[in-house]
Amino acid sequence: MKSEELSVRIRLKAWDMAYKAKASHMGGNFSMADAISVLYTDVVKIDPKNPDADDRDRVVLSKGHCCAVMYALLAQKGFFPEEELEHFGEDGSMLSCHISKKVPGVELSSGSLGHGAAVAAGMALNGKLNDKNYKVYAICGDGECDEGSIWEMVMFAGQHKLDNFTVIIDANKMQAMGDTKDIIDLQPISEKWRLFGWTAIDVNGHNHDELRAAFNASHEGKPKVIVSNTIKGHGVSFMENSLWWHYQIPFNEYYPKAIEELNAELERIGGNL
Amino acid sequence: MRDHVISELVELVKKDSHIYLICGDLGYVVLDKFKEAAPNNFLNSGIAEQNMTALAAGLAMEGNTVFTYSIGNFPTLRCIEQIRNDVCYHHANVKILAVGGGFVYGNQGVTHHATEDIAVMRALPTMRVYVPGDAYEAMECLKEAYEIPGPAYIRLARNKEQNFHEDGAVIDINKIQAYSKQGSEVNILTTGSILCEGIKLQKLLEDQGISTGIYSVPRVKPIDEDGIKDLAKSCKLLVTMEEHQIEGGLGGAVAEVLSSIKEQHAVLYRSGLNNMFSDTTGSQDYLRNYYNISADTLLPIIKEELGR
Structure with missing residues (x-):
C-alpha cells in the first residue's frame, strides 16, 4: 500500500476508534497522518514481526496524544491484529488514549509533552557511542516546542552532532488554547533549530513527495529536523484549522460526514474501498 | 563519601563498558578520575537536568546502566517528571547520584538544601532510595544499585564525613x-x-x-x-x-x-x-x-x- 492510501486509511480508522472510545485530539492526529505514513512506508526499517530487533530503526511519538493514527498504522503494518483497534480506550485495553509502550512497535509511552524527543536523542546517542547503524526518529508538535526540555534536547543533539537522529515537527500552527502565533510564536522555527546546528527542512506536510525527499536528504554531521507544515484536521473539511476539533469527539452528523469525505479521497487516489 | 563512590564507579566501568556517567555540568575535579578512566563513557549534558535525565533513559533503554550526577535538588526535583515517566515508568536502568544531601551546602541557602528529595523519590513506583551514613555504606549502596536493574536514587553527603567502619568491613544494606x-x-x-x-x-x-x-x-x-x-x-x-x-x-x-x-x-x-x-x-x-x-x-x- 502506498503512503498516500495509508494516510487516508489510518485517518478513517482513527476516526472510527475515536467515535467508539469518545476520544478527542483528532485534529492533531489528522495533521500528522501523512508524515508517519511516509515514514513507515518509505523510510524506516522495522520488522513488524520482530519489533525489538537490535538493528531496527527507532520511532518515538513525542506528541503522545496523537496515538490513534499511530495505533491504526502499526496495526495496518502488522505489528498487532487490527481487531485490537476496536478496543481503543476500553477498560483493560493495551490501547490507552496517550501512546503506550505496551503496544508492539511503540518505543516509549508519552503524553506529557517535551519528553519523547529527548529520550529518542538518548537512543541516538547510544547509536553514535556504540557504532550502531540504526536511525532514530521522533515526532513532536509545534506547540510542544514551547517546552523548555525540547530546547535542552535541541542544544545537546546539535552539540553532539547526532546525524542518526531526525525530528519531525508536525507544525499545524495550533495548540490547546489557540494559534501558536498568538501564544508562543516560534516561527521561523526551522531557522531556530538551524542556528543550534541542525539541518532544517521545511516541507508541505501533506505532500508525500516533499516528505520523502526531506527524509532522504543528507544531513551528515548534523541532526535533522523536518518542519512538516500541516493543517490541523487535514482531510476533513469541517475539522481543518478548527480549534474545536482539538477537543471534540466525533458525534452525530459529523461522524458519517467525515467518513464520506475520507472515502471520497480514497476513491480519488485510487485506493480500494 | 563522594570520592569513595566515584572510585568505586571507576572500578565498575573498568569491568563494564556499558556504564555511562552524565553530569549536569557539576562535579568539577570530583569526576576527573572517572573521565580519565573512561573518557568515552562520560558526558556533560550542560546545565539541563531534564535533558540529562531523558537522555539517560534513552541510553538505558538501549542496554546501558546510566548514572546521572548533580547537586541535591537538581537531578531530582528539577526533572521529577522525566524521572517518573521516562525512567521509572519504563523501568530504565538509570541511577541518580546526588551530592550535597540535607544541609551539606550550609550557608549556600535553601535552594541548595535537599530536604524533600527522599520523600519525593520514595513516592515513585520502582525507585530504590539509598541514603548512606558513611563512605562504606555508600559503596555498598552503589554496588547494590548497580547490580539490581531499574531506577535508583543515591543521596550522598560530601567528602569529609567521619567513617565508622574498618576497611573490608562486611555490610548488609538489606538491614538497618x-x-x-x-x-x-x-x-x-x-x-x-x-x-x-x-x-x-x-x-x-x-x-x-x-x-x-x-x-x-x-x-x-x-x-x-x-x-x-x-x-x-x-x-x-x-x-x-x-x-x-x-x-x-x-x-x-x-x-x-x-x-x-x-x-x-x-x-x-x-x-x-x-x-x-x-x-x-x-x-x-x-x-x-x-x-x-x-x-x-x-x-x-x-x-x-x-x-x-
Whole structure:
C-alpha cells in the first residue's frame, strides 16, 4: 500500500476508534497522518514481526496524544491484529488514549509533552557511542516546542552532532488554547533549530513527495529536523484549522460526514474501498 | 563519601563498558578520575537536568546502566517528571547520584538544601532510595544499585564525613546497620551523614543511664521493615534523625512501618524539619543545632519524651 492510501486509511480508522472510545485530539492526529505514513512506508526499517530487533530503526511519538493514527498504522503494518483497534480506550485495553509502550512497535509511552524527543536523542546517542547503524526518529508538535526540555534536547543533539537522529515537527500552527502565533510564536522555527546546528527542512506536510525527499536528504554531521507544515484536521473539511476539533469527539452528523469525505479521497487516489 | 563512590564507579566501568556517567555540568575535579578512566563513557549534558535525565533513559533503554550526577535538588526535583515517566515508568536502568544531601551546602541557602528529595523519590513506583551514613555504606549502596536493574536514587553527603567502619568491613544494606547494642529504652534510627550525631546522642543518653541503641538506615526504600518492627516491639521510644522534612522521609517511612504492628510498640519521635524551609544562614553544624537535629539539642527533647 502506498503512503498516500495509508494516510487516508489510518485517518478513517482513527476516526472510527475515536467515535467508539469518545476520544478527542483528532485534529492533531489528522495533521500528522501523512508524515508517519511516509515514514513507515518509505523510510524506516522495522520488522513488524520482530519489533525489538537490535538493528531496527527507532520511532518515538513525542506528541503522545496523537496515538490513534499511530495505533491504526502499526496495526495496518502488522505489528498487532487490527481487531485490537476496536478496543481503543476500553477498560483493560493495551490501547490507552496517550501512546503506550505496551503496544508492539511503540518505543516509549508519552503524553506529557517535551519528553519523547529527548529520550529518542538518548537512543541516538547510544547509536553514535556504540557504532550502531540504526536511525532514530521522533515526532513532536509545534506547540510542544514551547517546552523548555525540547530546547535542552535541541542544544545537546546539535552539540553532539547526532546525524542518526531526525525530528519531525508536525507544525499545524495550533495548540490547546489557540494559534501558536498568538501564544508562543516560534516561527521561523526551522531557522531556530538551524542556528543550534541542525539541518532544517521545511516541507508541505501533506505532500508525500516533499516528505520523502526531506527524509532522504543528507544531513551528515548534523541532526535533522523536518518542519512538516500541516493543517490541523487535514482531510476533513469541517475539522481543518478548527480549534474545536482539538477537543471534540466525533458525534452525530459529523461522524458519517467525515467518513464520506475520507472515502471520497480514497476513491480519488485510487485506493480500494 | 563522594570520592569513595566515584572510585568505586571507576572500578565498575573498568569491568563494564556499558556504564555511562552524565553530569549536569557539576562535579568539577570530583569526576576527573572517572573521565580519565573512561573518557568515552562520560558526558556533560550542560546545565539541563531534564535533558540529562531523558537522555539517560534513552541510553538505558538501549542496554546501558546510566548514572546521572548533580547537586541535591537538581537531578531530582528539577526533572521529577522525566524521572517518573521516562525512567521509572519504563523501568530504565538509570541511577541518580546526588551530592550535597540535607544541609551539606550550609550557608549556600535553601535552594541548595535537599530536604524533600527522599520523600519525593520514595513516592515513585520502582525507585530504590539509598541514603548512606558513611563512605562504606555508600559503596555498598552503589554496588547494590548497580547490580539490581531499574531506577535508583543515591543521596550522598560530601567528602569529609567521619567513617565508622574498618576497611573490608562486611555490610548488609538489606538491614538497618547497628552501631551499638540494641537499646532497651530508646533506639535511634538515622539516615545519611547525620549518623555521626546519632552516635553522639546514643553515648549522651547511655551516660545518663538510658539504655539506647543507634542504627543507620542506608536504604530507605525498600526499608528493613522487620528490623524496625523488632526494635519497636522491644523499646519505649524510637527516634528518627534526618536532614529532611519529617514527612515522607525516614520519619515518615518508619511511621508507616509502625502503623502495621499489632502488638504494643514504641512511640516514635521524628526529628527533622517540620513543615518549614531551612532558611537560616549557617553551616551544616549550625543548621543541625538550629533545627534540633543535633545530639546536644535532641538530648533534652528525648529526656522529656521519656518523662525523665
